[in-house]
Amino acid sequence: MAIVDPNTGLTRPKAPIIVxxxxxxxxxxxxxxxxxxxQGGFHGLLEVIPTKADYVLDLxxxxxxxxxxSGLSCCAIEMMSTATSVNDIDRFGMFxxxxxxxxxxxxxxxxxxxxxxxxxxxxxxxxxxxPKWCVAMGTCTTSGGRFKRSYxxxxxVDRVMPVDVYVPGCPPRPEGLIYGMxxxxxxxxxxxxxxxxYVDRGPQRTRWEGDVR
Amino acid sequence: xxxxxxxxxxxxxxxxxxxxxxxxxxxxxxxxxxxxxxTTARGLWTDADTVEIQVxxxxxxxxxxxxRDDDELDFFFLADAAAVDYGIxxxxxxxxxxxxxxxxxxxxxxxxxxRGNPRIPTITGLWEGAMFHEREMYDMMGIVFEGNRDLRRIxxxxxxxxxxxxxxxxxPDDAADSAAAGVNPLERPETWDLDRxxxxxxxxxxxxxxxxxxxxxxxxxxxxxxxxxTDKSRPR
Amino acid sequence: MTTTERPPIPDPIDxxxxxxxxxxxxxGLSLTASQRGGEYAGFEDIxxxxxxxxxxxxxxxxxxxxxxxxxxxxxxxxxxxxxxxLVVKLRGEVIVDIDPVLGYLHRGIEKLCENATYTTxxxxxxxxxxxxVMHNEHAPAMAFxxxxxxxxxxxxxxxxxLVVELDRxxxxxxxxGFLSLDMGGLTPILYAFINRDEVxxxxxxxxxxxxxxxxxxxxxxxxxxxxxxxxRLGTWRSHVLKNIExxxxxxxxxxxxxxxxxxxxxxxxxxxxxxxVSGPNLRASGVAFDVRKAHPYSIYRELEFDVITQESGDVYxxxxxxxxxxxxxxxxxxxxxxxxxxxxxxxxxxxxVRPRPGRAYAAVESPRGLYSVYAISDGGPxxxxxxxxxxxxxxxxxxxxxMPGHLVADTMAVMASFDPVMxxxxx
Numbered sequence: 001m002a003i004v005d006p007n008t009g010l011t012r013p014k015a016p017i018i019v020x021x022x023x024x025x026x027x028x029x030x031x032x033x034x035x036x037x038x039q040g041g042f043h044g045l046l047e048v049i050p051t052k053a054d055y056v057l058d059l060x061x062x063x064x065x066x067x068x069x070s071g072l073s074c075c076a077i078e079m080m081s082t083a084t085s086v087n088d089i090d091r092f093g094m095f096x097x098x099x100x101x102x103x104x105x106x107x108x109x110x111x112x113x114x115x116x117x118x119x120x121x122x123x124x125x126x127x128x129x130x131p132k133w134c135v136a137m138g139t140c141t142t143s144g145g146r147f148k149r150s151y152x153x154x155x156x157v158d159r160v161m162p163v164d165v166y167v168p169g170c171p172p173r174p175e176g177l178i179y180g181m182x183x184x185x186x187x188x189x190x191x192x193x194x195x196x197x198y199v200d201r202g203p204q205r206t207r208w209e210g211d212v213r
Numbered sequence: 214x215x216x217x218x219x220x221x222x223x224x225x226x227x228x229x230x231x232x233x234x235x236x237x238x239x240x241x242x243x244x245x246x247x248x249x250x251x252t253t254a255r256g257l258w259t260d261a262d263t264v265e266i267q268v269x270x271x272x273x274x275x276x277x278x279x280x281r282d283d284d285e286l287d288f289f290f291l292a293d294a295a296a297v298d299y300g301i302x303x304x305x306x307x308x309x310x311x312x313x314x315x316x317x318x319x320x321x322x323x324x325x326x327x328r329g330n331p332r333i334p335t336i337t338g339l340w341e342g343a344m345f346h347e348r349e350m351y352d353m354m355g356i357v358f359e360g361n362r363d364l365r366r367i368x369x370x371x372x373x374x375x376x377x378x379x380x381x382x383x384x385p386d387d388a389a390d391s392a393a394a395g396v397n398p399l400e401r402p403e404t405w406d407l408d409r410x411x412x413x414x415x416x417x418x419x420x421x422x423x424x425x426x427x428x429x430x431x432x433x434x435x436x437x438x439x440x441x442x443t444d445k446s447r448p449r
Numbered sequence: 450m451t452t453t454e455r456p457p458i459p460d461p462i463d464x465x466x467x468x469x470x471x472x473x474x475x476x477g478l479s480l481t482a483s484q485r486g487g488e489y490a491g492f493e494d495i496x497x498x499x500x501x502x503x504x505x506x507x508x509x510x511x512x513x514x515x516x517x518x519x520x521x522x523x524x525x526x527x528x529x530x531x532x533x534x535l536v537v538k539l540r541g542e543v544i545v546d547i548d549p550v551l552g553y554l555h556r557g558i559e560k561l562c563e564n565a566t567y568t569t570x571x572x573x574x575x576x577x578x579x580x581x582v583m584h585n586e587h588a589p590a591m592a593f594x595x596x597x598x599x600x601x602x603x604x605x606x607x608x609x610x611l612v613v614e615l616d617r618x619x620x621x622x623x624x625x626g627f628l629s630l631d632m633g634g635l636t637p638i639l640y641a642f643i644n645r646d647e648v649x650x651x652x653x654x655x656x657x658x659x660x661x662x663x664x665x666x667x668x669x670x671x672x673x674x675x676x677x678x679x680x681r682l683g684t685w686r687s688h689v690l691k692n693i694e695x696x697x698x699x700x701x702x703x704x705x706x707x708x709x710x711x712x713x714x715x716x717x718x719x720x721x722x723x724x725x726v727s728g729p730n731l732r733a734s735g736v737a738f739d740v741r742k743a744h745p746y747s748i749y750r751e752l753e754f755d756v757i758t759q760e761s762g763d764v765y766x767x768x769x770x771x772x773x774x775x776x777x778x779x780x781x782x783x784x785x786x787x788x789x790x791x792x793x794x795x796x797x798x799x800x801x802v803r804p805r806p807g808r809a810y811a812a813v814e815s816p817r818g819l820y821s822v823y824a825i826s827d828g829g830p831x832x833x834x835x836x837x838x839x840x841x842x843x844x845x846x847x848x849x850x851x852m853p854g855h856l857v858a859d860t861m862a863v864m865a866s867f868d869p870v871m872x873x874x875x876x
Contacts, residue, residue: 070525072532073554073872074579074660081649084642099527112576114875116370117532117553120524146572149384149564150557151377152369171660260595262744263810290738291725292812293838295823308823310810310838312743319744319810342725345846353559363506368552368875371503378560 055189061105061131062188064093065181068104070124072111075138078171079110087174092181101127106184107161108177112140112147113154125161131195133188135180136163139170146170162194237262237317245285250276256323265321270333273307273324277339280311280320288313288320294336294346296354298380304328305356309336326356335361353378510548516540520857524553528631528861531871535848539857547852547860549845554875562835567593567667567802570835575661578839578873580623583609583616583652584815585873586665588822588837591746591811593667596804596826604792605669606748611785612652612664613813614778619648620816621729621771621778622693624868628768629700631861632709640696647685654678668796682786690779697772710764714851714863717762724850725843728818730867733770734762740814752784764866771816771868801830817841817868837876841869 071079082089083097098104101124113121125134136157139145144155157163164187167180187193239259246254246266253276256267268276280288288311297306305326310319326333335358336343347358348367355376358364366373375382473480502508513519517540524532532553538546558577562570570593574585587609594601601609626641649659655678656664656671664671700706716726718736731738737756741749757773759766804826812821818840825834844867851863 068525069527074576076531077579078660080638081642081646084646085639086643086646111531112554112556114553114555116555117524120553124525146576147556147558147561150561151382151384152555152557173659260809265808289722290727292819293810293821293823293836295834295836295838297825297834297836310821310823314738314743317744319812321808321810340725341723341850342843342846345842346725349842363504365503365507366552368555370552377557382560384557384560384564 058189062185065105066096066098068107069097069099075110075171082174082177106133108135109141109157110137114152118154118160122160133164133193135165137167142166164193239264239318242316263319267323270324270326274334287315291340296350301381331356334359510546542856544852547849554871558876566830572663578870580870581616581620581816582662583613588811588813590665592809592822592824595809599668599796601669602793603790605794607789608670610748614781615648617778617816618775619645621775628865631865637699651681668798669794673794713764715763724846729770733759733766740812740819767866839873842874
């Protein structure tokens with residue numbers, strides 16, 4: 001729900017914002033004229049004129065993005081280096097690297113994503129509550145990187161999840177990662193990331209090849 | 214400071230034949246090996262710091278036990294156990310590297326494994342630490358270690374079906390040729406918005422040095438008008 | 450007023466499961482194990498295979514007696530060792546058995562190297578043991594030099610030893626930080642990363658990169674030391690011993706640290722050799738095996754140093770061993786700086802190296818143990834077989850031997866004391 005009711009002087013907007021954790025009422029949504037997605041679910045852009053309160057909410061979200069501890073490989077060491085005293089990311093509010101995805105805002109995929117790890121990583125992404133953003137740190141997550149021809153490396157994290165910011169480098173310098181997080185702040189404040197146009201397709205239980213279940 | 218010498222001449226550009234590492238005394242080791250192992254060890258070969266013997270796959274436990282338990286040989290540390298694939302018409306090899314405090318050289322034991330039925334006894338009875346080595350060799354090459362209590366895949370998923378390090382397992386040559394090509398819209402040229410891309414190039418090219426009004430990039434050989442310049446360096 | 454009978458509110462988890470079953474049958478997939486029922490029904494919630502165990506050992510670990518449970522310390526966990534999965538069989542808090550599941554970072558480096566030239570191999574082996582990168586490159590450089598039949602100039606060997614010892618200082622300092630982080634002490638990791646950042650800035654002055662250096666070449670190293678490196682090295686050397694001692698005093702005599710690490714995870718020397726453990730872990734169990742002394746390579750014959758060992762094989766001993774090795778490495782760096790000769794830093798090799806057919810084996814002492822490369826050449830521009838033996842991979846076999854009998858909370862302490870790096874474990 002928007003924090004402030006939409007401007008009552010104008011006509012009522014066609015599409016209310018769907019909060020995915022509430023059970024959607026399909027008939028009501030069709031009555032409202034929401035667009036139905038072919039794979040199930042409804043989607044609508046935020047058709048509210050953002051007011052100052054929304055802006056403050058976005059500012060709050062941007063300045064306290066809590067990353068998930070999801071270091072996979074060498075970029076994780078540079079992420080830890082960004083988090084510790086010399087390049088301190090705590091000044092941007094990102095000190096608590098949450099171990100549990102339920103408490104995290106941003107998933108910084110730091111390190112090579114392999115096909116075996118793709119299943120658990122997507123499960124982590126699904127477990128994160130919205131609003132959530134994804135930062136692909138390093139060239140391995142952007143495009144497969146130096147393991148471009150490998151048989152077990154996913155050629156870029158955007159093959160399995162929506163990415164908001166790509167930070168190139170192998171590994172990116174801590175200053176580079178901080179620059180990426182500044183870009184993410186811009187996205188958060190302008191509601192420009194993938195989250196704002198998220199399509200709710202219902203519970204997904206995609207089975208990955210090699211997923212140990 | 215006598216240890217700081219003047220400038221040295223550059224190393225010979227084709228430095229072949231020079232000493233590789235400081236040669237170690239392998240004589241006693243070679244003598245002991247021929248005495249203790251006899252005909253089981255074939256193909257004795259020495260290098261500056263390594264001694265190599267070849268054995269049949271079925272004899273590997275016996276040979277390694279002799280090497281480990283003998284007082285004068287005393288190869289107590291298994292440094293490495295590797296698998297080599299010599300081609301689809303040839304055989305496999307399981308190569309063990311051993312270290313002994315009594316001999317200054319590394320000992321390499323090459324055990325021959327048939328490719329059609331790649332089975333070899335396990336050495337986890339001798340060194341427990343060979344378990345992960347053997348699991349990895351099974352996972353990557355498909356060599357079955359008889360008697361190994363835990364021969365399952367270690368790197369790939371349990372339901373993976375190939376053996377990646379075999380010679381007939383070919384890597385996908387390029388992401389464009391693999392089955393997952395085009396999943397990413399950036400890999401599909403029809404989704405590129407050339408007008409938007411031309412507005413602000415991420416990389417700036419210097420203009421041609423001959424003419425001021427020349428295009429920034431050089432001539433594209435073999436690219437027809439209207440095509441994107443693709444890589445024709447090899448057939449795809 | 451009559452009470453109306455309300456239909457029971459369905460449990461959301463049942464709605465989820467019904468939805469999932471519907472989706473799966475619509476997609477043509479079979480039902481999951483929990484939907485089929487049977488004896489493997491509950492395991493998929495913790496990600497266990499929903500099929501019969503394939504091996505004896507797997508059956509041993511995954512069959513539960515009365516009062517036992519399986520806990521999955523999954524690939525993503527707060528310990529900072531990377532993506533490793535431990536399936537721990539518990540009776541209450543006490544560990545009964547443990548099964549490490551690896552491969553979540555397997556990138557196929559050995560296979561990729563078979564299609565790369567000998568110089569490109571350096572870029573592939575860099576991200577293996579990403580905390581001690583120079584050692585990753587040292588072993589292949591030595592093996593390829595043996596294959597090609599060339600020797601690196603003396604100055605190059607000295608520079609190699611210098612950067613290798615610098616990397617060892619950084620890596621051991623990080624282990625100290627990670628050990629306390631895994632036990633809940635959040636301060637020493639900050640100091641460890643300050644140390645690491647100093648060393649890494651030093652190495653970036655000489656190689657241009659903070660972490661994956663790509664600095665070694667066949668026949669030497671890529672660049673010579675420059676003024677900036679030397680000045681930073683002088684500054685670093687003047688305060689590093691004080692810093693290390695300060696960091697050491699943070700935790701060495703700390704009562705909580707001692708209580709949690711002394712007597713924990715004791716590994717005897719005999720077991721360590723049988724398991725293939727090497728490096729500081731082996732020396733902390735009393736076995737004086739150091740590749741730099743046992744099979745000297747590079748310039749280690751000319752440097753003076755002892756092989757340090759500890760007697761107890763517990764976590765505290767492994768920690769003390771690494772602190773002692775940091776000081777030993779600083780002593781080695783002093784000797785190297787004193788004795789470094791002038792000269793070229795790389796032998797002349799062609800761009801694409803084509804060694805003669807042959808086999809070569811080269812082993813170095815990495816901060817985690819014996820790191821070795823076995824390379825086979827067939828005369829062409831690519832190695833025919835490039836095999837790396839990573840020490841952390843082999844050290845992980847000690848976990849199922851050491852952990853049973855301890856509490857769950859000690860898992861991380863023991864694992865951190867072995868200091869595995871998943872990049873090397875999974876290649």
